[in-house]
Amino acid sequence: MVGGFRWAAMFPDEVWEHVFSFLPADADRNAAALVCRAWYRIEQRSRWRVFVGNCYAVEPAAAVRRFPEVRAAAIKGKPHFADFNLVPSDWGGGAEAWVEAMAEGWPHLEELRLKRMVVSDDCLELIARCFKNFKVLSLVSCEGFSTAGLAAIAANCRNLRELNLHENEVEDNCLHWMSHFPESFTSLVTLNIACLEGEVNVYVLERLIGRCPNLKTLRLNHSVPIQRLVGLLHRAPQLVDLGTGKFAAQHHPELFSTLESAIAGCKNLKSLSGFWEAGPTYLPAIYSVMDLIEDDGLIAVAASCKLLQELRVFPSDPYGAAQPISLTEHGLVAISAGCPMLHSVLYFCRQMTNSALLTVAKNCPNFTCFRLCIMEPHTPDYITRQPLDAGFSAIVESCKHLRRLSLSGLLTDLVFKSIGASANCLEMLSVAFAGDGDAGLHYILSGCKNLRKLEIRDCPFGDQPLLDNAAKLETMRSLWMSSCSVTLGACRQLARKMPLLNVEVINERKRGLPLELQPDNCPVEKLYIYRTVAGPRSDTPSCVWILR
Amino acid sequence: MSPPLEHDYIGLSELPFSAAAAAAGAAEDGALNLKETELRLGLPGSESPDRKEKVGLTLGLLPKVFGSGAKRGFSDAIDGAGKWELASGGCGSEVEGGKGGALFSPRGEDGGGQLSGHGNAGKDVAPKADGQERKAAGQVGNSAGNDRGVAPAAKAQVVGWPPIRSYRKNTMATNPSKDKEDADEKQGPGCLYIKVSMDGAPYLRKVDLKAYNNYKELSSALEKMFSCFTIGQCGSHGIPGRDGLSESRLTDLLNGSEYVLTYEDKDGDWMLVGDVPWEMFTNSCKRMRIMKGSDAIGLAPRAMEKCKNRIRISF
Secondary structure: OHHHHHHHHHOOHHHHHHHHOOOOOHHHHHHHHOOOHHHHHHHHHHOOEEEEOOOOOOOHHHHHHHOOOOOEEEEEOOOHHHHHOOOOOOOOOEOHHHHHHHHHHOOOOOEEEEEOOEOOHHHHHHHHHHOOOOOEEEEEOOEEEEHHHHHHHHHHOOOOOEEEEEOOEEEOOOOOHHHHOOOOOOOOOEEEOOOOOOOOOHHHHHHHHHOOOOOOEEEOOOOOOHHHHHHHHHHOOOOOEEEOOEOOOOOOHHHHHHHHHHHHOOOOOOEEEOOEOOOOOOHHHHHHHHHHOOOOHHHHHHOOOOOOOOOOOOOOOOOOOOOOOOOOHHHHHHHHHHOOOOOEEEEEEOOOOHHHHHHHHHHOOOOOEEEEEEOOOOOOOOOOOOOOHHHHHHHHHHOOOOOEEEOOOOOOHHHHHHHHHHOOOOOEEEEEOOOOOHHHHHHHHHOOOOOOEEEEEOOOOEHHHHHHOHHHHOOOOEEEEEOOEOEHHHHHHHHHHOOOEEEEEEOOOOOOOOHHHOOOOOEOOEEEEEEOOOOOOOOOOOOEEEEO | OOOOHHHOOOOHHHOOHHHHHHHHHHHHHHHHHHHHHOOOOOOOOOOOHHHHHHHHHOHHHOHHHHHOOOOOHHHHHHHHHHHHHHHHOOOOOOHHHHHHHHHHOOOOOOOOHHHOOOOOHHHHHHHHHHHHHHHHHHHHOOOOOOOOOOOOOOOOOOOOOOOOOHHHHHHHHOOOOHHHHHOOOOOOOOOOEEEEEEOOOOOOEEEEHHHOOOHHHHHHHHHHHHHHHOOOOEOOOOOEOOOOOOHHHHHHHHHHHOEEEEEEOOOOOEEEOOOOOHHHHHHHOOEEEEEEHHHHOOOOHHHHHHHHHHHHHHO
């Protein structure tokens, strides 16, 4: 047995590195690293991509030490419900600690993707200065920075390929940030500035695009008028993904025809978005490329339907639904019938029936993501007045590869029983205004063997299922519960029992006795529990307590 | 009204429904008096039904403040805000906090009934809001049709519901459909998110101006949102460390530095908030900035005086 692992030394390290490069998932690489010290060392040195799903799960310095040769990092900060104002604005998720550690330990970093983090201009300047070969900056749902920070990126990242700013809150204090891209800069492949609220210097943009022959993705913000779109498209006929700016103007036949031909001239166009304020006047200009469009989100945007937000990733060819997306179940059923390749849906509506959901479940067993939001909480099947348990149960039973599910409408504990039993691939579950009592949560925590993220609001779930399933929480990334029936005592117990969990109790009103003096039966308004090897974090604001 | 402070620090969810209703009732009288003094159209004494509903919605926010006399200016609003928060056990500091009082109002019939029997007030809170809000929405009118005959949500009263990000809501708001051109002019878009920055704070926030009915509600909500930045030093991450936060310290700081709320109007001019009637303000405000009083002096010293006087009258 002692000599059993000498075979590892039969091959040079580089061979093992090459072998490991075929391992598809980090989990597989982790397993390989456990085989012997040699493999641990080799795998460690050859891992160049890390994903940190929760920025507080590990100390930045520890991550950098563990994998010293990382070239691409993706880090996520705030819980998802921060998108809907449920998380206090000062909760945390600051990127500084990570950027500083990375600047220190990963000087060769090329790609950085941050989501729901607070990124300051200082961070951006540090990135611009310290990573000499920086290629990809992707900021999604972040805040805390301004266009001055973007100017630093533009000025210093000579090899930048991708600047993806998606749904960020950006302060506009530097109007000419894009002018900071030097004339010698030609490497851009992706530019997404759709979330910027300020004016964009289209002349500068034209020059930039004109000298970047590899540009594939261009997503403009609302300030770019339709008239200037033509000039931009002429300079980038190789575009694959276009997000327009404002798509409305007075009707002008000449403008219409030049726009139409400019768009048709982009022979590789596969994806369209944007269309701010789109109206019937100019939309027909894009019809010529509709055959090629795979992102049917275009239609939803084009229909300017108020409450339906987006249908994500429709990789079907002909768009099957004849009618525009409506707020009823009919649109969803029509889509499910007409788009057999559909695998991801985010659908807002006002009414739903179990029958419709059963039909959808039958039509689309390939769903990986099903998010249904019935606008009014507790809405039952509007025809039978029954809870929607049967409908959602059908979804989870039929869609064996479902990874993400959001529930809505009137739901009892029964739906959770189905989910717990059937949703074996489910990784993320969002629950609001549902269930009857503790049993509902218990079904989820005792089933759903691949559950990673669970977020719950306004449900009658209490202490018992948490305490009974404490070990489950360590197998998950995080649990969010707000406006439920959890008490402080249970949180204290959980924190004592599970040292590898951070149990964060959030109280925003900042009044009354300090946490230590509150009795066990005190209700907890917001609770965020996540596994971590870093212990309690040191940047908690005054409204957050980490129980030990 | 004696709020059970010691037990209620964490959330309003344990506040028994009956106590809440009593609190609401007690506050209502005081609130009504105030509404009568407010400048508005219509004959004195003629309270329209939706007006009453609106009062009901803002119950939680008004009591103590006006009991102690009208206050003026941003820092004073915070003084008052501190007191009312203790009294009502209002909900968290989210944007829609202006409607927090709605959660204590009697719940509506539709949908809420199914939940009775569940002793959990925390869960009841949201449907109560729905019920109340539905009634209000029904009377005020709404921008989204509903073919089931139930008065739908004109705007979200429940915090964070529906789960649509604020920037999207603004996009929807700026795209009124052609069908609604003949709709009530005063209705306007369902929400109006405006950026608010504060000197020295690392974050921008967004507030929905449509969620508030007057300057008082707005300043209270802003205080809650930004209070974390006025306390102590910010750490290297720009995030304030945990201090022994106390109400008096907050007001000391604010009174000492005199933060003033300003806004940029459609013409690009920076004005003091409070100069013009509320509706005019919401129609012309593009963004807001909380600046130090010393910086604001250059804006309009006499207007500041005028502003303070006016606020005393209208609140």
